[in-house]
Amino acid sequence: MALTDIKCKKSKVPAGKKQIKLADSDNMYLLVTLKSKYWRLDYTYNGRRKTLALGVYPKVSLKEARQKKDAARKQLDDGEDPVLLKKKNGPVDCPTFKEVATKWHQKKSNELSDEYAAKIWRRLEMYVFPVIGSYPIAQVDSPMVLEMLEKIEKQSYIETMHKVKSLCSRVFRFAVVKYGKKHGIEYDPTTNLIDALTARKSKKMATIIEPKQIGQLLRVIEGYEGTFVVTCALRMAPYLFVRPGELRHAEWSEFDLDAGMWSIPGQKMKMDDRHLVPLAEQVIIVLRKLHVVTGHCKYVFPGIRTKDRPMSENTVNAALRRLGYEKDEICGHGFRAMASTRLHEEGWPSDVIERQLAHLERNQVKAAYNYAEHLEERKTMMQFWADYLDKLRDTPS
Known part of the structure; x- marks a missing residue:
């Protein structure tokens, strides 16, 4: 049965479905999705099934869609492929x-x-x-x-x-x-x-959240006998709790050790926004020692083979494996869940923690992302976290 203007206007996707097709005639149909409606024409050319886009409803009315369908059918009768013709005769000078x-x-x-x-x-x-x-x-x-x-x-x-x-x-x-x-x-x-689209499956990163086990992990890390660069990265990872990629791509130009701040450029962040990481005193001490060794390099943690590239993607995880921790016990990304869990348990406001984790997405209605939001509280929290970790490390179970 052919479509009508009223049927097109009232068409909706039933509960539990992502889209439906409402047939008109000659294989033309209205593709109704959860947010928009599109005119489509299915046809066969040289034995291959193809689909021609006829426009978006209601910008393109039912009558106009049928006119476009008839024109496409004439092209087929003339031995032409409507899709190829549309590509060939697209907007003048419009780039692909x-x-x-x-x-x-x-x-x-x-x-x-x-x-x-x-x-x-x-x-x-x-x-x-x-x-x-x-x-x-x-x-x-x-x-x-x-x-x-x-x-x-x-x-x-x-x-x-x-x-x-x-x-x-x-x-x-x-x-x-x-x-x-x-x-x-x-x-x-x-x-x-x-x-x-099918939603992403949430990933549970392997982590350690019990205070005694965290203390044991930190003591084991203190005994790591790898290269100095990897040792510093491994020791700072729990204190900074940034994403592993942000840590290994850290550049000296991003740090102000006197001000105690690491400013990560937006292009390195998951949300494309600049992110500030207040540096605790313990972290600054390690960074100053490391600067003597790698300060002439672009990257804070340069690779072993070439200093022009950062350390490899799996460096921190490989170090944890050498220390005897399996991948289902702790991974480099797990330090973030560790910090989030313990800081919440210690009573820190969720907004402050989430901002420091760079989890909050920009609200497109509001003003630009405020990378300095809760900054003073975050400075205090990061120093508290470092002192908290030191206490766990120095308190044998």
Whole structure:
């Protein structure tokens, strides 16, 4: 039964589903998702099933969608592929997704480590460019991105799917600012997908939260006999409780030891926002000793083979294994859960703890992220935490 304007307007996704298709005629249908509605036409060309995007409802009405469908059917009768014609006759001079992504990557590469920049590019080449890379970016819409992400999900790569979505979002946001006015790129199509994707599985990082066991761990760390650089990283990790990647990529230019502050640039943070880490007296003492050894290097914890790169990703975890701790007992990321649990138990306000963990996301409605929020309380808390750890370490069970 053909669609009507009223049926299109009132259509909704039933509870428990992510999307539905409402058939019209000649394989045209309205794809109804939780946030938007899209006109689509399924057809076969050279034995392959393909889908043509006809527009977004209600911007494109039912009547207009049928007119576009009829035009596409005529192209098929003439032996032409509507999707290829649409790509060929896209917006004048509108760059493709790959071209925009390349410019974005070139701009961001100056702010990222070579290793991370290469990892980002590999993801784009593997998962994104083969699917939407050749399309003018103004033509890439939510269903196209969703179809691409669902292919990744079908391979059981749920975490990778979310990372690719986040990566595409950054490219689209760059396009809105860089090319939006000229080519009519008004929004990031990934923002509509949150309810259509399988949620990430929460990871429970191995950690130690019992005071006596923490004290034992710290005493074992004190006896570590590895290189001086790794020893310093291992000893400071519990006191700083930053993410492992933030620790190993730390640069001397980010530290003000006299002021007792480490300022991590936004491009190194998970939320792309600058983060302040107050340094306890115990941490400053270790850093001053380490500066004598690596102060001439870019990185606080340079690698063994080359000083131009940070220590390897698994260094802290490998050191913990050498000390006899298994991966299901404690890992480098586990120091964050350790600090969060004990500080909450000691009565510190949740807002202060979460801000220091850099867990709070920006509220898009409010003003810019306030990286200095609760800073005085955080300074006091970080010194308390260092003294607390020292006390546990120096109190044999």
